[in-house]
Amino acid sequence: xxxSARAVMPDYDEDVADVIIYSRYSSAGxxxxxxxxxxxxxxxxxxxxxxxxxxxxxxRALSGTHADSRPEFQKMIxxxxxxxxxxxxxxKLDRFARNRYDSAIYKNELKKQGVRVLSVTEGIDExxxxxxxxxxxxxxxxxxxxxxxxxxxxxxxxxxxxxxTLGGHTPLxxxxxxxxxxxxxxxxxxxxxxxxxxxxxxxxxxxxxxxNRRGWRTRPGLPFTVNSFSVMLxxxxxxxxxxxxxxxTVEDAIPAIVDRDTFNKVGQLLxxxxxxxxxxxxxxxxxxxxxxFCGYCGAPMVGESGRxxxxxxxxxxSCATKKKAHTCQKKNEKKDFLEWYVVEQITTHVxxxxxxxxxxxxxVAEYSRSFDAxxxxxxxxxxxxxxxxxxxxVDTLIRTTAAAAVAKINERIxxxxxxxxxxxxxxxxxKVASRIxxxxxxxxxxxxxFVKGDPTDVEFRQRVIDIFVNSVxxxxxxxxxxxxxxxxxxxxxxxxxxxxxGLGGSDLNCHAVPKQ
Numbered sequence: 048x049x050x051s052a053r054a055v056m057p058d059y060d061e062d063v064a065d066v067i068i069y070s071r072y073s074s075a076g077x078x079x080x081x082x083x084x085x086x087x088x089x090x091x092x093x094x095x096x097x098x099x100x101x102x103x104x105x106x107r108a109l110s111g112t113h114a115d116s117r118p119e120f121q122k123m124i125x126x127x128x129x130x131x132x133x134x135x136x137x138x139k140l141d142r143f144a145r146n147r148y149d150s151a152i153y154k155n156e157l158k159k160q161g162v163r164v165l166s167v168t169e170g171i172d173e174x175x176x177x178x179x180x181x182x183x184x185x186x187x188x189x190x191x192x193x194x195x196x197x198x199x200x201x202x203x204x205x206x207x208x209x210x211x212t213l214g215g216h217t218p219l220x221x222x223x224x225x226x227x228x229x230x231x232x233x234x235x236x237x238x239x240x241x242x243x244x245x246x247x248x249x250x251x252x253x254x255x256x257x258x259n260r261r262g263w264r265t266r267p268g269l270p271f272t273v274n275s276f277s278v279m280l281x282x283x284x285x286x287x288x289x290x291x292x293x294x295x296t297v298e299d300a301i302p303a304i305v306d307r308d309t310f311n312k313v314g315q316l317l318x319x320x321x322x323x324x325x326x327x328x329x330x331x332x333x334x335x336x337x338x339x340f341c342g343y344c345g346a347p348m349v350g351e352s353g354r355x356x357x358x359x360x361x362x363x364x365s366c367a368t369k370k371k372a373h374t375c376q377k378k379n380e381k382k383d384f385l386e387w388y389v390v391e392q393i394t395t396h397v398x399x400x401x402x403x404x405x406x407x408x409x410x411v412a413e414y415s416r417s418f419d420a421x422x423x424x425x426x427x428x429x430x431x432x433x434x435x436x437x438x439x440x441v442d443t444l445i446r447t448t449a450a451a452a453v454a455k456i457n458e459r460i461x462x463x464x465x466x467x468x469x470x471x472x473x474x475x476x477x478k479v480a481s482r483i484x485x486x487x488x489x490x491x492x493x494x495x496x497f498v499k500g501d502p503t504d505v506e507f508r509q510r511v512i513d514i515f516v517n518s519v520x521x522x523x524x525x526x527x528x529x530x531x532x533x534x535x536x537x538x539x540x541x542x543x544x545x546x547x548x549g550l551g552g553s554d555l556n557c558h559a560v561p562k563q
Contacts, residue, residue, distance in 0.1 A: 064097075064099070064133045064134060064337070064350075065101045065131065065132045065133055066093055066100055066101065066132055066133060066134040066165075067101060067104060067123065067131075067135055067136070068137075069103075069104045069105075069120065069136070069137050070082050070085040070086055070104075070106075070138060071105065071117065071119075082105055084138075085137075085138035085142065086103060088167050089137070092167035093136060096336070096347045097347045097349035097367050098136075098336075098337065100136075101132055102126075104119040104120065104123040105119055106119045106120055124157070127156075127157050127160040130161070132162065134163055134165050135157065135162060136167055137164060137165070137166055137167070138166070138167055138168055139166055139168055140164070140166045143164055149476075163513060165337065182513075183414075183485070183493060217266075218266075218279075218282060218285070219238065219265065219266045219279070220235045220237065220238040220304050221284070221301075221304075228284070228301050228302070230304060237258065237263050238279070238305065240254075241258070241280070242309050242310065242313055244257070245276070245313050246316065254271075255271040255275065255276075258271040259271055280313050280314075281317065283310070284301055285304045285305045285310065286303050286305055286306075286310035287300065287301050288300070331350065331362050331382070332509070333350035333364065333382060334386050334512050335348070335385065335516070336349065338512065338519055339385075340518065340540060341366040341367075341369075341375060341377045341520070341521060342520040342521050342522035342526075342527060342543075343375055343376060343377050343522065344366065344375045345520075345540030346366055346367040346375065347367050348364040348365065348367070348377075348380070350363075351363045351364070351365040351370065362381075362382040362383070364380045364382055364385060365379045377521070386508055387508070388526070389516060389526075389528065390502040390507075390511045390512065391502045393515050394497055394498055394511065397515065398494060398497055398515075403491055403494045404491065406490070406494060407487040407488075407494065408487055411485050411486065411487050414485045418477065418481045418483075420481050422481070423474065423481055426470055426473060430467060430470050430471060430474065433463050434467070436463060437467075440456050440459055440460050440463070443456060444456045444457070444460075497510075497515075515531055516529075517529040517530055520540070520543045527547065
């Protein structure tokens with residue numbers, strides 16, 4: 048990592064969003080210098096927007112076609128559950144995933160943990176409707192996963208469909224008989240106690256102490272700790288639900304140890320406690336961070352907090368230039384009001400019925416272009432070409448005696464075989480996607496949920512900002528907003544100034560449609 052790239056990071060306070068960088072290269076034409084270039088661009092992007100880089104995940108010389116074949120990528124997905132970062136920065140979105148179905152599925156997984164993906168050099172695509180389509184695909188991600196399970200890895204699925212154990216770890220409370228999970232009543236007593244105690248309000252620390260007092264032990268024979276329950280309390284197996292590789296779910300396929308009501312109540316409590324305010328290391332969510340800029344100097348508006356005379360905590364957006372160099376005149380803005388105002392403008396004035404119809408038509412057209420059946424035929428032709436080339440190489444190998452030539456031919460055959468495997472998985476996924484049809488009526492219905500939403504609801508505000516807000520430039524007396532339904536690329540400070548010369552912006556004290 049070049050020292051110059053790291054040196055530009057500002058020392059902002061704890062309100063700054065923590066981000067990580069994901070980068071990869073996948074061919075012989077790229078190398079560590081390519082990785083350094085990606086990381087430097089991401090570091091500069093983070094510095095300009097007031098983000099703090101807390102980690103890097105790098106996959107070298109791996110194909111990007113299948114996200115599940117990249118070890119650092121998978122580690123990043125797992126680490127997202129720890130709550131250590133809010134954004135994943137990538138140089139381009141094809142570094143994250145090269146196809147939209149993988150992108151939608153993994154973005155949906157990250158979004159469940161409150162993590163979002165940002166490209167530092169592009170919008171979602173060059174098309175005007177791509178961000179909306181991406182959001183629709185993320186909403187459909189679980190349906191994609193379910194349907195893909197019917198087309199990929201069929202051999203394993205045959206066992207999965209019979210609810211046979213596929214090896215690996217047997218959960219505490221069960222044992223394996225005839226390749227099926229059955230309840231071990233002695234261990235099941237532990238599971239029931241843990242679930243019912245948590246549902247009744249006991250903490251994990253209290254539950255662990257009581258389990259140890261009773262002489263109970265974990266599957267490896269160790270005393271219980273708080274971490275012993277992290278997976279246990281979320282495991283759907285205990286409610287009788289069979290799952291396979293996050294791709295297939297079968298209800299009532301396993302003898303349940305815990306009743307469904309208790310399992311659901313525990314899930315709700317886990318989610319509530321995860322999001323509970325006032326946690327020791329909880330951070331305020333500055334929902335416009337990365338999209339909000341000072342109108343006077345173009346610097347990012349970053350989070351700032353402070354206590355009033357009576358101890359009340361207040362949260363603001365502050366110009367980064369003013370905060371660090373004290374050379375800008377921009378006043379601080381109240382966080383909650385500004386976020387509400389931006390979302391209210393979108394739900395009330397931007398998402399009009401006419402515009403919703405226009406967006407729906409554009410999204411359906413974009414989907415048709417992305418998942419046209421012609422793509423299926425192209426992949427089928429490529430796979431046939433690979434087969435033909437491998438047959439030719441095998442024939443050549445039979446006639447060849449030179450050791451160097453044999454080594455090169457074998458290397459080429461191995462590469463083609465791997466490429467064919469990837470192409471066949473892509474073909475299965477594309478066939479699923481091409482069979483799923485989107486109609487304008489479905490998109491209209493999906494968009495109406497935003498019109499009817501509550502701008503004071505924090506989660507709703509975040510969804511609207513993520514999907515529709517391109518950038519916001521803030522003055523003391525007006526706000527200039529750009530929306531993703533116009534263009535996917537983030538509008539620069541210079542572009543905004545040129546627009547203002549003839550158009551102006553909306554006054555913060557008014558409830559009129561933003562002019563730009």
